[in-house]
Amino acid sequence: MRKKNAVIQFGENMEGYEIPVLNEREIRAAAGILFLATFLSLMFIVFKGNFVPIKYVVTFFFADFLIRVFINPRFSPTLIMGRLMVRNQNPEYVGARQKKFAWIIGVVLSAIMFIFLVLVNAYSPITGIGCLICLVFLFFESAFGICLGCKFYPLFFKEKAQYCPGEICDTKTRQDIQKTSPAQVFIALAFIACIFLAVFILQKEFEKKPYDLFGINSATAKVRQEKPGK
Numbered sequence: 226m227r228k229k230n231a232v233i234q235f236g237e238n239m240e241g242y243e244i245p246v247l248n249e250r251e252i253r254a255a256a257g258i259l260f261l262a263t264f265l266s267l268m269f270i271v272f273k274g275n276f277v278p279i280k281y282v283v284t285f286f287f288a289d290f291l292i293r294v295f296i297n298p299r300f301s302p303t304l305i306m307g308r309l310m311v312r313n314q315n316p317e318y319v320g321a322r323q324k325k326f327a328w329i330i331g332v333v334l335s336a337i338m339f340i341f342l343v344l345v346n347a348y349s350p351i352t353g354i355g356c357l358i359c360l361v362f363l364f365f366e367s368a369f370g371i372c373l374g375c376k377f378y379p380l381f382f383k384e385k386a387q388y389c390p391g392e393i394c395d396t397k398t399r400q401d402i403q404k405t406s407p408a409q410v411f412i413a414l415a416f417i418a419c420i421f422l423a424v425f426i427l428q429k430e431f432e433k434k435p436y437d438l439f440g441i442n443s444a445t446a447k448v449r450q451e452k453p454g455k
Contacts, residue, residue: 233296236321242388246318247298249370249390254307257367259286263360279356280343286359287335293328320388326381327362327374334359 236245263286266278285302293301298321338355341347365371370390378386437443 235294235298235325237299239318242318244387245321246388247321247324248308248311249317249319250311250314251304251307251316252319252324253367253370254310255301255303256363258303258306259289260360260363260367262286263356263363267356267360276342276348283335283338283342287332287339290328290331290335294325294332317390318388319390320386322382322384323375323378323386323389324372326378327372330374330377331359331362 234245236247239246262282263279266282269275269278289301289303292298293304298304334355338352338359341349341352362373365373372390375386375389
């Protein structure tokens with residue numbers, strides 16, 4: 226029988242699990258949402274010099290992680306959105322303890338960025354490195370299902386992490402479909418080498434500005450010029 230979940234707690238009590246657990250699928254979905262928001266806001270800085278979007282993202286990022294860690298992940302706005310997005314998928318339960326530790330790292334990083342970017346209204350290598358670390362953590366979580374923050378859990382706690390994503394906590398033999406042959410590794414490395422080679426060979430060609438195939442922009446500009454007072 227499923228145990229009753231309290232309002233303020235970390236993780237949910239599910240039948241068949243000895244410790245509180247979380248749904249890894251909705252966590253990955255939430256990480257994807259945060260990654261996209263953070264990445265787009267950084268693009269505004271790079272191409273427009275506009276710091277307004279990142280200030281909003283950092284503020285909500287910080288608030289979201291505070292709710293996750295100190296109140297209940299069930300009330301986290303991004304986790305709620307993630308749950309709605311993957312509601313038709315079977316849940317994949319993971320231990321809540323290592324996730325809490327990883328999200329505490331998120332609280333610290335987002336708090337540092339919030340203080341510098343929003344309260345102090347200043348940017349520096351500290352905020353840049355903080356954003357980069359958050360992006361890497363979020364990308365690995367959403368794209369590969371790898372919780373980098375959880376990797377540090379054994380360094381601070383003696384008990385073994387339970388119910389890890391993909392059962393990576395348990396020692397097991399890889400199945401044939403999981404194994405990578407030397408030929409496959411060579412193909413992957415050759416592909417990466419081709420990308421770097423293409424940068425040197427095709428850079429000047431790719432720098433050429435594409436022309437308007439249907440002349441839409443030219444026609445629009447001509448109409449504007451013909452309008453009186455323009």
